[in-house]
Amino acid sequence: MTARLRFREIAPVLSFLAMVESASAHAHLKSASPAPDSVVETAPQDVRIAFSEAIEPSLSAITIVGPKGQVATAGKAFVDRAAPATLVVKLSQPLPPGAYEARWRCVGMDSHVMRGSYHFQVRP
Template identity: 35%
Template sequence: MTRKFLIAAAALALALPGVASAHTKLLSSSPAANATVAKPTRLTLTFSETFLAPMSGVELTMTGMPGMASHEPMPIKGFKTAVEGKTMTLTLPRALPAGTYELKWHVVGADQHKMEGGYSFTVK
């Protein structure tokens, strides 16, 4: 290999580490993790990078209901998901009833890496 090639390769490696190692992360959400909120009709997730909307999504599960100690986890269905830029918005057909919820998300970044995470919140 020539010296010019090695210098160019080293310069490229120094210029790209942020791109090569960047993975999409959840920056903020509404409701926030562990928050207690009044009956929401919309949930938003904002990520650090744009992502491939058709390959990304969420699961929302009611994990507890006031007064029902043995409440089985109940998946919430029927919401619409929209993506604009780095933000995913879930629009619910009606306000979430009082209880505890778990939201699990997964996104596929432009680098084709699948990232996932989740958090819980409470509706009063």
């Protein structure tokens, strides 16, 4: 049997495995407060991101970066006691008006590291 034939035989198996892998859920952002691309009137006290599944707190993080590139978060993000899929981070002070970027990283049950970011604005 040639190597080529052998590959033909296993190719369907490989593509099936690839499908299973992509169909298995990584933890991803489901919703957030402030919401992505939102404009808020009142400066938030914290930022909360709800993921699609429970996450590993020690390997997950949220950083809020302000208009001048300053980090606006106080301390490490933690998992909400009442919601194991929600990561919360406190802000160091009520956010001054401006545009903010929320950068997040999380590790779900399948141990994949997922990252993303979104923007929101605090209105003057």
